[in-house]
Structures are given as C-alpha cells and as structure tokens.
Amino acid sequence: MASTAPASTVPTSTVPSHPGSARANWRIFWNGGQISYAALFNWARPSIYIPTLLGAPTFQILFFAALGSYATGMDPAYFAIGNSVQVCSMAGIYGMTMAVANERWFGTLPTLMASPANRAALFGGRFIPFIVNGFLVSAYGFALSWIFLGVRFDAATLGIIVLAMVVTAFSCSAIGAVQGGLSLRLRDGLFGANLLVFLFLLFCGVNIPLSALPDWMQAVSQVLPFTHGLQAVREAIDGASLAEVGGLIATEALIGLAYAVAAFFLFRWLERSAYRNATLDSR
Amino acid sequence: MTTPSIPSSPDTPAIEALDLVRTYRTHLGVIRRRSIEVEAVRGISFEVRPGELFGLLGPNGAGKTTTIKMLVTLLLPTAGSARVMGYDVVRDTTEVRKRIGYVFGGEGGLYDRISGLDNLRFFAELYGVEPAAQRPRIDAMLDLVGLAGREREKVEGYSRGMRQRLHIARGLLHDPPVLFLDEPSLGLDPVGARELRRTIADLVAAGKTVLMTTHYMFEADALCERIAVINGGKIVAAGTGSDLKAVIANRTIVEIETYGVTAEAVDRLRADPDVIAVNTEDQDQSQILLIQSERGTEITQRLIQHLGDTRIGKISAREPTLEDAYVHLIASTGGDDGNGAARAAAVA
Amino acid sequence: MTFSPTFRSDAHQVARVWAFTMRIFMISDFFILTAVVQPIIFASIAFFLFQVGGDAAGEQTLLFAALGTGMMGVWSTTLFGGGGAIAWQRWEHTLELLVAAPRRYDLTLLGQTLATTTFGFYSMIATLAWGVLLFGMPLDANWPLVLPLSLLAAVIGLGIMGMLLATTFVLYRHANALSNLLEYPVWIATGMLVPLALLPGWLGPISWVLLPTWAVEAIRGAAIGAEPPWLAIAMCLILAVVYYVIARRVLVYVIDKARRDATLNLA
Numbered sequence: 001m002a003s004t005a006p007a008s009t010v011p012t013s014t015v016p017s018h019p020g021s022a023r024a025n026w027r028i029f030w031n032g033g034q035i036s037y038a039a040l041f042n043w044a045r046p047s048i049y050i051p052t053l054l055g056a057p058t059f060q061i062l063f064f065a066a067l068g069s070y071a072t073g074m075d076p077a078y079f080a081i082g083n084s085v086q087v088c089s090m091a092g093i094y095g096m097t098m099a100v101a102n103e104r105w106f107g108t109l110p111t112l113m114a115s116p117a118n119r120a121a122l123f124g125g126r127f128i129p130f131i132v133n134g135f136l137v138s139a140y141g142f143a144l145s146w147i148f149l150g151v152r153f154d155a156a157t158l159g160i161i162v163l164a165m166v167v168t169a170f171s172c173s174a175i176g177a178v179q180g181g182l183s184l185r186l187r188d189g190l191f192g193a194n195l196l197v198f199l200f201l202l203f204c205g206v207n208i209p210l211s212a213l214p215d216w217m218q219a220v221s222q223v224l225p226f227t228h229g230l231q232a233v234r235e236a237i238d239g240a241s242l243a244e245v246g247g248l249i250a251t252e253a254l255i256g257l258a259y260a261v262a263a264f265f266l267f268r269w270l271e272r273s274a275y276r277n278a279t280l281d282s283r
Numbered sequence: 284m285t286t287p288s289i290p291s292s293p294d295t296p297a298i299e300a301l302d303l304v305r306t307y308r309t310h311l312g313v314i315r316r317r318s319i320e321v322e323a324v325r326g327i328s329f330e331v332r333p334g335e336l337f338g339l340l341g342p343n344g345a346g347k348t349t350t351i352k353m354l355v356t357l358l359l360p361t362a363g364s365a366r367v368m369g370y371d372v373v374r375d376t377t378e379v380r381k382r383i384g385y386v387f388g389g390e391g392g393l394y395d396r397i398s399g400l401d402n403l404r405f406f407a408e409l410y411g412v413e414p415a416a417q418r419p420r421i422d423a424m425l426d427l428v429g430l431a432g433r434e435r436e437k438v439e440g441y442s443r444g445m446r447q448r449l450h451i452a453r454g455l456l457h458d459p460p461v462l463f464l465d466e467p468s469l470g471l472d473p474v475g476a477r478e479l480r481r482t483i484a485d486l487v488a489a490g491k492t493v494l495m496t497t498h499y500m501f502e503a504d505a506l507c508e509r510i511a512v513i514n515g516g517k518i519v520a521a522g523t524g525s526d527l528k529a530v531i532a533n534r535t536i537v538e539i540e541t542y543g544v545t546a547e548a549v550d551r552l553r554a555d556p557d558v559i560a561v562n563t564e565d566q567d568q569s570q571i572l573l574i575q576s577e578r579g580t581e582i583t584q585r586l587i588q589h590l591g592d593t594r595i596g597k598i599s600a601r602e603p604t605l606e607d608a609y610v611h612l613i614a615s616t617g618g619d620d621g622n623g624a625a626r627a628a629a630v631a
Numbered sequence: 632m633t634f635s636p637t638f639r640s641d642a643h644q645v646a647r648v649w650a651f652t653m654r655i656f657m658i659s660d661f662f663i664l665t666a667v668v669q670p671i672i673f674a675s676i677a678f679f680l681f682q683v684g685g686d687a688a689g690e691q692t693l694l695f696a697a698l699g700t701g702m703m704g705v706w707s708t709t710l711f712g713g714g715g716a717i718a719w720q721r722w723e724h725t726l727e728l729l730v731a732a733p734r735r736y737d738l739t740l741l742g743q744t745l746a747t748t749t750f751g752f753y754s755m756i757a758t759l760a761w762g763v764l765l766f767g768m769p770l771d772a773n774w775p776l777v778l779p780l781s782l783l784a785a786v787i788g789l790g791i792m793g794m795l796l797a798t799t800f801v802l803y804r805h806a807n808a809l810s811n812l813l814e815y816p817v818w819i820a821t822g823m824l825v826p827l828a829l830l831p832g833w834l835g836p837i838s839w840v841l842l843p844t845w846a847v848e849a850i851r852g853a854a855i856g857a858e859p860p861w862l863a864i865a866m867c868l869i870l871a872v873v874y875y876v877i878a879r880r881v882l883v884y885v886i887d888k889a890r891r892d893a894t895l896n897l898a
Contacts, residue, residue: 013459015456019377020377031408035404039394051805060815066830067677067680071684072681072684073684106391111393113356114356114380116410191664208676212679275357
C-alpha cells in the first residue's frame with residue numbers, strides 16, 4: 001500500500017498512474033469507449049440487435065420504396081438509397097441517447113465525474129463504436145437495396161459511398177450526442193430520439209426530394225445531418241466522381257463537427273451546472 | 284504519480300474543511316412556484332490527519348452526503364473552503380481527483396450490463412493507471428475484497444454485498460492516499476458489513492486516510508479513531524468515542540419494556556425531577572423506554588409508580604453507550620421528535 | 632335482451648380497467664409521441680409524396696393518406712402498448728399483483744389493450760386534423776352512418792389483437808425488440824398506405840388473416856369507398872373472436888409457465 005513517507009512529502013501511490021497524460025487520454029478514448037459501448041448500448045445482444053438494427057431497417061426500406069414509388073411514380077431505387085443512408089440513425093441517435101440515459105440510470109455519473117479523466121477523451125470515446133455500428137447498418141441497407149430494389153454502382157462509386165457513409169454516421173452520432181445531452185435535462189430521452197429519427201425521414205431529401213419541400217424545410221435540411229452526405233451518395237451513384245462530390249462530403253463533415261463541438265460544450269455545461277446546483281443524481 | 288508541488292509535512296491534514304456551507308435553491312409547487320432556500324450544510328469545520336479513520340455520524344438528512352460531495356469535488360460549496368492533501372477542492376479539482384477514492388453505498392455507481400472485471404478495467408483507464416500495471420492491480424484488488432473468481436460475471440447478477448466490494452475495489456485501483464466512504468455498509472447483511480469493516484480497518488492500518496459517513500454508531504464506535512456528529516447541517520460534537528460518551532458518562536440508563544404506554548405516562552416520567560431525558564422506541568408489540576438519570580440516583584421504584592397501570596415487561600439499568608450519547612446529542616440539537624426517532628434511525 | 636350477471640360484471644371490469652388505463656396514457660410522453668407526433672410526421676411525408684406524384688384523384692388521395700397514416704398510428708400504439716403490456720407489467724412489478732387479484736386477469740389485460748387501441752385512435756384524429764388544417768383536405772364520408780360501426784369494429788378488433796400480441800410477445804425474452812420489428816411490416820402487409828393490389832401476390836393470403844387489413848378496409852370503405860364495407864366489418868369481428876380464443880389459451884399457458892418458472896416478477 002502507501003509507502004512510508006519521508007518527512008517532507010505526503011504519501012504517494014504505489015500504483016503508477018498518469019491521469020491527464022496523452023497516453024491515458026488515448027486509452028480512455030479508445031479502450032474506454034469500447035467498454036462504455038458494451039455497458040450502455042441496450043441493443044448490443046444479438047437477440048435484440050438483429051430484430052432492431054437489422055430487421056426494422058429492412059422493412060423501413062421496403063416500406064418507403066413501395067410507398068414512394070406508388071405515390072410519386074419515381075424509381076424505388078431513389079427511396080431505397082435515401083433510407084439506406086437514414087438507417088444509420090438507429091445507432092447514432094438511439095445509441096447516443098441510450099448511452100447518456102443509462103449513465104444516469106446506473107448512477108455512474110458521480111463516479112465518472114469524481115475521476116480525473118479527461119472529459120474530451122471520455123466524450124469522444126463514445127463516438128467510434130456508434131459510427132462503426134451506424135455504418136454497418138447502412139451497409140446492410142445498401143446490400144438489401146442492391147439485391148431487391150435494383151440499386152447499382154461500381155467499385156469506384158463504392159469507395160465514395162463508404163467515405164460518405166462514415167462521415168454521415170459521424171454527423172448523425174454527433175446530433176445524437178446533442179440530443180442525449182438535452183435529454184439529461186428534459187424528461188424523456190427516447191422521446192427526443194424518436195422525434196429526430198422521424199424528422200430525418202421527412203427532411204433531408206431522404207424520401208421527399210428537397211425541391212418538393214417548402215423553402216423553410218429546405219433551409220432546415222441544410223443544417224441537419226444526412227442532407228449533404230446523402231446528396232453525395234446519390235450523385236456518385238449517378239456517376240459523379242469524388243472530385244465532384246467532395247465538397248458535399250466535406251460539408252457533411254463540418255456539420256458533424258459543429259454538432260459534436262456543441263454536444264461537448266453542452267455536456268461541459270451540464271457538468272458544471274450539476275456541480276453548482278447538485279442536479280446530477282436524479283434518476 | 285508526481286509529488287505535489289505544495290510543500291507539506293506530516294502535520295498537514297489529509298482533509299481539511301473550513302466553515303463549509305451549502306445551500307440549495309428549490310421550488311415548491313407547480314403552478315405558483317415559490318423558491319425556497321434549503322441550508323443543507325451550515326458551516327462545518329474539521330480536520331483529518333494522515334492515516335486516520337475519521338467518522339461523520341448523523342441521522343438521514345443531516346448533511347453527511349452533501350459534505351462528502353463537496354470534498355470529492357462533486358459539489359461546489361456555497362461558502363467556506365476545503366483542502367484534500369493540501370489541494371483546494373474548488374481550485375485544484377483535478378489534483379484532488381487524482382488522490383482520492385470515492386465509494387458510496389446503496390444502488391448505482393457500476394455498469395450492470397458488463398462484468399466486474401470490465402468495470403474495473405474501465406475505471407482503471409479513467410484513473411490513468413499505467414496499462415502494464417492495470418491487470419496486476421485489478422487482480423490484487425479483487426483478492427483484497429474477496430471477489431477473485433467472480434470478476435467475469437455481469438454485475439447485474441451480483442448480490443448487494445458483492446456490488447459494495449466491487450465499489451471498494453474500484454475506488455482503490457489507483458491506490459489513492461485518501462478514501463471517502465459514504466454509508467458503505469448501507470443495505471449489507473451483518474456478515475457482509477462485518478467483512479467490510481475489517482477491510483476498512485486493514486486499509487487504515489496500511490496507511491490510508493479514510494473519511495467515512497454512517498448512521499450506524501456501533502460501526503463508528505468500533506472503527507473510527509475520531510468521530511464528528513452532524514445534525515441539521517452542523518457539527519454538534521466531535522472527538523473520540525470516549526469523548527462523546529463522556530457527555531453522558533455520569534449517567535445511568537434505565538430501560539423499561541412496556542406494553543401500550545400512553546403519552547401521559549411518559550410525560551409523568553419526564554416531569555420527575557431526577558429524570559434527565561426519556562426516549563422511546565417502538566417495537567412490534569411493545570415500547571422500550573430509555574430513561575436517563577444521574578448516576579447514583581435510585582429512581583426505578585418511582586419510575587414504576589409514574590407508569591401506574593401500564594403493563595411492564597423487562598427492566599434493566601446500564602451504563603450509557605455511544606448510542607445513548609448519540610441519541611442525546613441528536614435530540615438536544617433538534618433532530619428528533621422526542622420519540623426515539625433518532626435512536627430508531629441509529630439502529631436501522 | 633338481458634345479459635347474465637356474470638357477463639355484466641365481466642363487462643364492468645373491462646370497462647373500469649379501460650377507463651383507468653386511458654387516464655394513464657393521456658399523460659404518457661411516449662404514447663403522445665406514438666399516437667400523435669409520429670402519425671403527423673408520416674402523414675406529412677405521405678402528403679408531400681402524393682403532391683410530388685401530381686395526384687389525379689385530388690382530395691380523395693389526401694383523405695386516403697390521412698386515414699392510412701392514422702391507421703399506421705393505431706397500429707403503432709397497439710403494437711407498443713398492447714404487445715408490450717405484459718412485459719411492461721412484469722418490469723414494473725405489477726404483474727404479480729394483477730395475476731394474484733381475485734378478478735380475472737385476462738379481462739384486466741383486455742381492458743388495458745382496448746384502452747391502448749382506443750388511445751391509438753387519437754392518431755386518426757391527429758392525421759385528419761393535420762390534413763384539414765395544413766393541406767386543405769375536405770372532410771367527407773361516403774357512408775357516414777356506417778362509419779361509427781367501422782370504428783367500433785376496428786377498436787374492438789385491434790384491442791383484442793393487442794391482447795394476442797401481449798400474450799405472445801412475452802414468450803420472447805425481449806418483447807420490445809419484437810415491437811420494434813413489426814411496425815413497418817404490418818404497415819406494408821395490411822395495405823394501409825400502399826394498396827395491396829400493387830404488392831406481390833403472395834402477400835394477399837397473409838393480409839387476409841391480419842385484422843388490421845380489415846380494420847383499414849372498414850374505415851376507408853366507409854369514408855371513400857364505393858360501397859359500404861360490410862365484409863370488412865364482419866371480418867374484423869370474426870377475426871376478433873378467433874384472436875380472442877387464441878389469446879386466452881396462450882395467456883393461460885404463459886401465466887402458468889411464469890408461475891412455474893418464478894418469472895412473474897422479473898427485473
């Protein structure tokens with residue numbers, strides 16, 4: 001245990017630790033992020049994962065492909081692509097919200113806050129598993145669309161789609177983090193999460209071409225995730241090159257970054273507010 | 284861990300609280316909201332020496348948890364200051380967090396869905412424990428708290444006692460010099476609680492400083508070198524167990540078991556000139572009356588007379604315990620309704 | 632016709648439970664989301680899509696879309712509120728109390744799922760109001776006298792289906808996951824928004840044994856159909872009886888199993 005201290009120093013720890021070092025921060029981000037994912041994501045078990053993250057998106061894509069083509073006369077592939085991109089919100093939105101809500105449910109916020117862990121590393125580490133997960137769900141959606149709904153693209157386009165999807169999964173997780181933070185203060189996390197997911201179906205050009213939406217809805221779509229990444233995917237499938245869609249992907253990345261930064265400051269503010277006003281513990 | 288930049292000597296207290304105050308603003312009502320201020324901690328000062336086991340004793344709602352939260356940097360004091368290992372809890376929060384372990388009883392604080400081992404691995408990262416040192420340290424802590432072999436099970440399957448032990452293992456991962464334990468034996472069965480106390484005693488023997496809150500005073504009496512009694516947000520007494528008992532050391536306690544004692548009978552007891560205090564404790568079928576009087580006065584006969592027709596069971600006279608001192612302190616400082624609620628809370 | 636005292640007492644129990652559960656739903660965030668917000672958003676999507684398509688049928692199409700998305704909302708509420716009913720009771724530790732009570736549990740459950748479905752019809756009101764307010768949809772029913780019958784048949788039928796969902800879902804460890812899974816498929820397979828005629832032929836027989844297909848037909852037929860939807864109403868009621876019988880049997884099995892496995896009270 002503690003060593004016998006020389007007269008002029010206080011006892012030091014016998015376990016080597018460097019909280020705040022770059023290495024410690026990286027490990028919180030990378031290792032801690034993975035452990036948090038397993039601990040906080042309600043749907044991580046196959047018995048839930050398969051129906052919820054694979055089953056439901058399957059039927060969502062089919063539903064909108066059928067409805068969209070019936071109502072508009074357009075090619076079902078249009079709706080298949082839009083929804084294949086949108087379904088990464090299953091992980092990004094619900095996952096992030098659950099992560100936050102479960103910290104409160106498990107009562108682990110005090111133990112986290114009383115530790116010397118770097119807050120940015122702690123926050124950032126949550127993202128990677130949900131980005132990966134969201135990407136996988138969308139990839140599954142694209143595979144379905146290829147098999148059943150006539151969506152076609154070549155290898156070069158696939159590369160662009162992958163890039164666009166990773167960026168979109170990030171921006172989706174980022175707005176999910178904002179939602180999660182808000183849900184700490186407002187009552188029901190899942191309400192906001194569900195609302196966001198539905199709104200993405202209405203805005204962003206997922207089902208309804210942007211030009212068919214009223215001006216204000218188009219404007220809102222421009223600052224939401226999905227809009228630019230999806231547009232990049234659509235144009236790439238139509239034959240555009242990386243150079244042509246790179247701007248769209250970059251815009252999507254910037255939007256994601258903006259939401260991520262906003263979320264980080266939101267959580268910082270929530271922590272400080274709890275520190276001042278003791279709002280940390282209510283279940 | 285680096286040595287602190289603040290020069291300190293063995294005389295520097297490990298924990299120092301100076302006039303800590305914490306008030307909350309809360310709202311009453313939904314339509315017409317009135318905002319009221321609740322004073323949870325109203326000026327608390329104490330010191331804990333390095334290597335000491337210090338107890339903070341008090342009934343529920345006295346301000347123990349609020350005080351600890353200020354010391355572990357989870358709550359900003361409204362006024363006053365505190366230092367842990369020489370670092371100010373408000374200005375040097377990160378330095379304080381590197382040097383403390385925080386353990387609380389009851390529900391929560393661990394991730395149910397993953398294993399005990401994964402919980403410890405996670406917190407080892409948060410505390411910045413060197414990767415090479417993590418596994419040996421985790422194993423050592425599991426051994427210490429007696430969870431070795433169970434660490435791969437999910438925490439949702441752990442018993443209360445196991446969760447508490449995992450909490451302690453977690454709080455010790457980075458070998459902090461100061462440990463804060465908030466009601467650590469809450470909800471534990473007697474055997475589990477006894478093992479916990481043994482672990483705490485061992486930690487202190489090895490040189491750790493421990494500040495513990497509790498409302499079990501036999502626990503405080505058995506473990507703590509010094510105790511501060513908190514009531515209504517203030518410290519009403521502080522010292523060793525003997526010091527506190529000395530408050531009522533020259534008294535005798537007469538315990539009378541009654542069946543269906545009336546309030547008038549109790550009032551008659553209180554009215555007796557030699558009776559210093561009467562506390563009652565409700566049991567299932569009976570009530571226990573605890574009558575304090577000066578040592579040496581023989582009043583048992585008079586007490587029975589006062590009780591009149593009341594049916595009486597056992598009668599005994601004894602020395603005051605720390606529990607009686609505690610009850611007296613709480614009752615005389617306004618935290619009791621006079622019916623032994625303090626004692627009932629104390630023995631809960 | 633007078634009803635036997637037992638029947639009156641049973642009906643009374645169902646009615647009391649129904650009223651009690653309705654009050655709880657009124658203040659639940661989740662159900663307000665599912666029954667009102669979600670259908671409105673889907674109705675908007677449908678309205679815009681039909682606009683893009685330059686619909687020829689005009690007002691009829693709007694009403695079609697409003698009714699369809701309204702029914703989608705009814706299904707969502709029935710699915711989550713009904714399907715999750717037993718699982719939810721188990722989680723909040725009221726299942727034990729309800730089963731141990733002297734009144735029949737199946738009637739209590741029925742009262743709850745009927746309330747769920749009734750509440751779900753807020754969706755219909757929401758989407759119709761939305762269409763009228765924001766898209767200028769005229770409200771007109773072709774068979775106004777048949778419409779209440781259609782609604783009644785739909786509520787009863789779907790309420791009983793909720794009970795069937797409740798009893799079967801609880802057999803699966805994660806009832807919630809099933810609720811998540813079955814929202815879209817039923818919307819597709821019952822032709823709520825996309826006419827069944829346009830979907831693959833093999834869906835036909837499946838759709839006929841799904842009560843929501845007939846519920847949608849009954850309501851849609853009364854509103855915009857060429858003829859009164861007597862067949863649909865009849866099928867609702869017939870299927871309701873069939874579902875009820877199945878639900879009762881499964882419920883007995885489930886409760887007995889739970890009592891044997893000591894899982895009436897699961898965290």
